[in-house]
Every structure is written in C-alpha cells, then in structure tokens.
Amino acid sequence: GQQLNQSPQSMFIQEGEDVSMNCTSSSIFNTWLWYKQDPGEGPVLLIALYKAGELTSNGRLTAQFGITRKDSFLNISASIPSDVGIYFCAGQSQGGSEKLVFGKGTKLTVNP
C-alpha cells in the first residue's frame, strides 16, 4: 500500500530555534495535510495544501506542497514550549479517494 516516509523521527531543540520536517512518497498525492497530536489527544489539523508548489503559512508554521507532488515539508519558526508534540503528515492520493495516508510522525521536544 501507499506509504509516507516522514523524517526526522524525533527532534530535540532549544526554545527559539526553527524546525523543519518533511514527508516523501513514491506515489503522487493530490492533497497534503499536516497535523499535530498531543499525548492522549486526536490529531489537530494545522495546514492543508492543495496544489503542487503551494506554500502556505499558519502563524509560525509554513508548509509547502512539492512540485513533484510526492513530497511536502513543514517549518516551525521561533519554537516555543507548547510546540511539543508529534507532527504527522498525511496525503490524499489521486482517484477521488478521501482516505488520509499518514506518515509515522516526527516527535518534537522543545527545551525551554
């Protein structure tokens, strides 16, 4: 089945640093979404990307939909302690399928 390779698996950073994580796939996706999950909670939608090359921001978060439609990255600028959590990329493939295929997540730890 379709798989998303998300990296890095985990990151340990200092408060104030910028963070970058990415997802790659062997197949094309029509839509990329980025979610954040806190322990014991459901994923919260951060950003949705709809077109190849699209660059979208949500506050300190910026995400891009790769030109090849097989990758996406998420940047977090000036990290703060509440950015701690697991960040998941998710893609919707061609053909009208609505299911989201999730990456394995990037666990972010921010040291104050």
Added chain:
Amino acid sequence: EPEVTQTPSHQVTQMGQEVILRCVPISNHLYFYWYRQILGQKVEFLVSFYNNEISEKSEIFDDQFSVERPDGSNFTLKIRSTKLEDSAMYFCASSGTGVEQYFGPGTRLTVT
C-alpha cells in the same frame, strides 16, 4: 468552534465482546471517517462514510466491523467480537468537503 466529540473516552472489554464506539461529527459535515492508532504507531484509515453508505474501507475493516449513522447526529463504529489486537485508539473524523478532516479526541479501546 465546532468539534468532533467521541464517547466513551476509554472502553475496557473482554475478548469476544461487542463494543460500540460513538461519535458526534461536526454538524454540517457530510463525510465521516474512522481511523485507529495502535500505541506509538501511525494513524491508520479504517472506513469512510458518505450519503448513508460506506464509500471506502481498508483491509483492517473486516466483517467484524460495521458503521452506522443511526440518526442525524451520531456516527458509530461497532466491533462484533473483539480481539486482543483491536486494542488501540479509535478516532472519528468528519469533513465538509472530503479533504480537510477534523478529528475527535479518540476512544481508547483496551481488550483483555
């Protein structure tokens, strides 16, 4: 802000028992989903539901699983005869467009 809600938050059941997990999607949404997440792993798609019928299901969603929208507000997932490997977090999600999917807080199912 409208939210997806799920009950119960935690369900403990014995192997072989039936369980029903309940969800109230966001009120004007038309697309509904169930996903599951085994502890420490990625989120996996189970089933999507639109216009009162299943639109897509994964290999995980076998004959032991069923979904229902019994009224205008609830969306349920039934597991007829639970197995140990069904232990996981189960997330309901809903969408107005079939693209941006909003997740509930999840039900932790523990099968003993």
